[in-house]
Amino acid sequence: MSVVTVQLGQCGNQIGFEVFDALYSDSHCPQGLCSKRENEAYQASSKERFFSEEENGVPIARAVLVDMEPKVINQTLSKAAQSGQWKYAQHSCFCQKEGSGNNWAYGYSVHGPRHEESIMNLIQKEVEKCDSLSGFFIIMSMAGGTGSGLGAFVTQNLQDQYSNSLKMNQIIWPYGTGEVIVQNYNSVLTLSHLYRSSDALLVHENDAVHKICAKLMNIKQISFSDINQVLAHQLGSVFQPTYSVEGSCHYRRNPLGDLMENLVPHPEFKMLGIRNIPQMSENSLTYSTFTWAGLLKHLRQMLISNSKMEEGINWQIRPPLPGLPTLGKVSLNRELHFNTSIANLVILRGKDVHSADLGGFKDPALYTSWLEPIDAFNVWKTQRAFSKYEKSAALVSNSQFLLKPLDTIVGKAWNMFASKAYIHQYTKFGIEEEDFLDSFTLLEQVVASYCNL
Amino acid sequence: MTQSVVVQVGQCGNQIGCCFWDLALREHAAVNQQGIYDEAISSFFRNVDTRVVGDGGSISKGKICSLKARAVLIDMEEGVVNEILQGPLRDVFDSKQLITDISGSGNNWAVGHKVFGSLYREQILEKLRKSAEHCDCLQCFFIIHSMGGGTGSGLGTFLLKVLEDEFPEVYRFVTSVYPSAEDDVITSPYNSILAMKELNEHADCVLPIDNQSLFDIISKIDLMVNSGKLGTTIKAKSLVTSSAGAVKKRHQKPFDAMNNIVANLLLNLTSSARFEGSLNMDLNEISMNLVPFPQLHYLVSSLTPLYTLADVNIPTRRLDQMFSDAFSKDHQLIRADPKHSLYLACALMVRGNVQVSDLRRNIERLKPSLRFISWNQEGWKTSLCSVPPVGHSHSLLALANNTCVKPTFMELRDRFTRLYKKKAHLHHYLQIEGMEESCFMEAVSSLSRLIEEYNQLDATKSMPVEDLPRLSIAM
Secondary structure (H helix, E strand, O other): OEEEEEEEHHHHHHHHHHHHHHHHHHHOOOOOOOOHHHHHHHHHHHHHHHEEEOOOOOEEEOEEEEEOOHHHHHHHHHHHHHHOOOEOOHHHEEEOOOOOOOOHHHHHHHHHHHHHHHHHHHHHHHHHOOOOEEEEEEEEEOOOOHHHHHHHHHHHHHHHHOOOOEEEEEEEEOOOOOOOOOHHHHHHHHHHHHHHHOOEEEEEEHHHHHHHHHHHOOOOOOOHHHHHHHHHHHHHHHHOOOEOOOOOOOEOOOHHHHHHHHHOOOOOOOEEEEEEEOOOOHHHHHOOOOOHHHHHHHHHHHHHOOOOOOOOOOOOOOOOOOOOOOOOOOOOOOOOOOOOEEEEEEEEEEOOHHHOOOHHHHOHHHEOOOOOHHHHEEEEEEOOOEOOEOEEEEEEEEEHHHHHHHHHHHHHHHHHHHOOOOHHHHHOOOOOHHHHHHHHHHHHHHHHHHHOO | OOEEEEEEEHHHHHHHHHHHHHHHHHHHHHHOOOOEOOHHHHOOEEEEOOOOOOOOOEOOOOEOOOEEEOEEEEEOOOHHHHHHHHOOOHHHOOHHHEEEOOOOOOOOHHHHHHHHHHHHHHHHHHHHHHHHHOOOOEEEEEEEEEOOOOHHHHHHHHHHHHHHHHOOOOEEEEEEEEOOOOOOOOOHHHHHHHHHHHHHHHOOEEEEEEHHHHHHHHHHHHHHHHOOOOOOOEOOOOOOOOOOOOOOOOOOOOOHHHHHHHHHHHHHHHHHHHOOOOEOOOHHHHHHHHOOOOOOOEOEEEEEOOOOEOOOOOOOHHHHHHHHHHOOHHHEOOOOOHHHOOEEEEEEEEEEOOOHHHHHHHHHHHHHHOOEOHHHOOOEEEEEEOOOOOOOOEEEEEEEEEOOHHHHHHHHHHHHHHHHHOOOOHHHHHOOOOOOHHHHHHHHHHHHHHHHHHHHHHHHHHOOOOOOOOOOOOO
16 A cells, blocks of 8 residues: 655655655665565565656655745755656646745645645545555644645645545654744644644654754764654654565555554544664664664663653663552653653564564553553564664654653743734734634643643 | 845935845856856846847746846935946846936935825836736835935835835835934934834834944954954955955945945845755745734844955854854944843844754854743744855854844934924924824834833843743643
8 A cells, every 4th residue: 555745845845855765775775684585575565655656667756745935845856856766756746936934824724725726636646646545644844834834734634535544744843942933833733733633643853853863873063954864764664664464575555554553542642753773873883783682672761761862761760560559640840750651663673573572562561551551562573674774673652752842832832822922923814812722722631631641 | 936126215225225236146146157047036136138129028037138136226316326327237227117306305204205205106106016017926025225314214114105005915124224323414313213103014024224333343344354463364255345346346435335234134134035945934934933013023133254264274163153243242233232132033044054953052052141031932033045145155144133122212212302302403394295293293102102012021021931820621
């Protein structure tokens, strides 16, 4: 089954390019550490998911590129074409002349309705190219105007028009210290709308990825390109094919369906985070060896202590002991120590993957009381290695990972809202104070729900 | 991509405008080596085949034939505009884009606004409509003028209302040169206050500039150049004040250096909209992020670097120095003290080989020394444009919405009051049809209201920053 990707705004398009590039590079990576037959099956499966084929054999990304101003899309198209290995379809782009001005209301209320038909037509065309559709992967940022506002509008439309297909939104959370001044407003509006119309929200925080670049990848002058590449690597490790029940040479067919089935058991809890280890610069990689036991131990502690990367993990934090009463409502004023999960999925790729022992993840203490670990935890093991890492482990988690960041964004937006600053910019385009209040209410509800796990 | 139209009014406006067009051509020539008319150039220039007679001849793609500025030049005296038309830039301006008169406004806002306003309204409208028609997607009008005189101040602000009525969706960015205390035009306080009311009501965004600051910047550069210190040779073309290597080859006129600084400001402001980068910032984002309340749209600008030293061995610690400089008073285009006042919002527009980690590092470093208002503690808007300005490897334009403009406005009001109390020169204004004492009174109250808004925000400066109680949800 195939996934149709919709890239929105500058962020969405810049990341989208890196994702397709990472997927392609990994598929054609010579160091798969498996048999040729295995590799070919992997490639074919990956290709079916993400690329369609042109006459001359050049793979075309199954993607629709949307932006309200032309510079980024032009750059993205030419970068892909330059690679000579894969490209975007020229006519799968929708572009206007003037951007959304970082204004969610403009993206949602003006650009949305105005360009609804054109954009949905493009998506329809892309869907028709698929033999069978797994769903939609929408890449957008929360802080700006197009990705956030138009992204919310498009997701809503997808829900109306393709109610049987799944939608996963890849959302980029901006740096805490401002990229855009009204980013908290835009974020609150985006999240509340997506919560109603999307099936799952896969979140990446710029701050976290930035630290990975600085501490683990050792990059001195970090550019957005570096950040996007790390992000793409993480996504690739999740979305590339994994073995189905039959094992060798047989890959799962429904990437989005499988993910959601395992991770989103309840619509109130949709926020997912990814952790992927190991992650390091190529130089360091050549001198490192890993064991599954070591990797899994780290990954488990990263989950428990809510650590965003493999460095600086807090080993003091332990899951609550069995037999003791579960912790009641945790006050957010204290540091949230132990990260309770609803559901976890671990994806292992590489050498001797079948020997990996995941007992540590099945501990009921890690999870909320309303799901048995057997339902809450899943693991996918695949022999074929990912992107030059002899062993790699990814964790997709529906847990309290994002509770604190979400709470922070809502808090800041609320403070600003109380002063009514910038509100006139939104009411100008039809987003009233009422709409803000609705959004705040919905998100406070989400925060409370996650808090009470 | 969108287009912008520059409307230069009065002597000051036109002289600055001239420097701007000169610099814009230079910048595009440096970036666009193959002479192809691309979207970046089209934001400020039309491509015209001059062999075609009449109105046609606009070419939208392909090689550059003849570039025409998207500009309207207005002056009620002929001197300045004539000089432009006889100078090296004459081919850049379409003769149909000019509106001139002979007698001038006599440093009288009322003459500029009321007399020439009504006289030339139709013509102005027609020229503006024409220039708008030439645009695919017009996003912004840049108005350049001075506040202290008659034409720029009076007719320039009359224009704002016309633009607002006729093109309500197009942004109005005004670059206003404010008179300094030692200004030789006696009636400049009257003109400025009357103009301020119009700016308050009809401009989207104002970039106030004062001559004294520009002059100080030049003195600082001169000091640097003439200090004879080792390694202080300035790289060619990097002086923010120079038009060296420019189209104009004659001697620089006294205000040229100062005008070039303003020209650089305007170019840098629009660079992220015109050129590519990893984090673009369009013009509509400036207003969105930096104007929290409609009245408070006055932005303090500072530009770095002012020059680049020719010594290439200087390491990239210079990059961090650039950020520090942007927050130093020496680089501001208006005299004010933002560090001791309250920031409502701040934008950093970076050009050149600077990455997001450099930006983040410097924001972290500078944040503790700057005071931001409680509801906007992280009030930073940033942009990264890959194309550096001519002669530099990187540059930074900082735009701050800060309560430090309040003292400037208060001083202006004081100068006005001193003059008005004595009724000095008032008759020149009152004898113009449509002018009454109430016009003055309204203008002053408009300014006072603005000052009061800043006062209220300032009052929160000393209060502790607390989180407000949140909505509580019944579970």
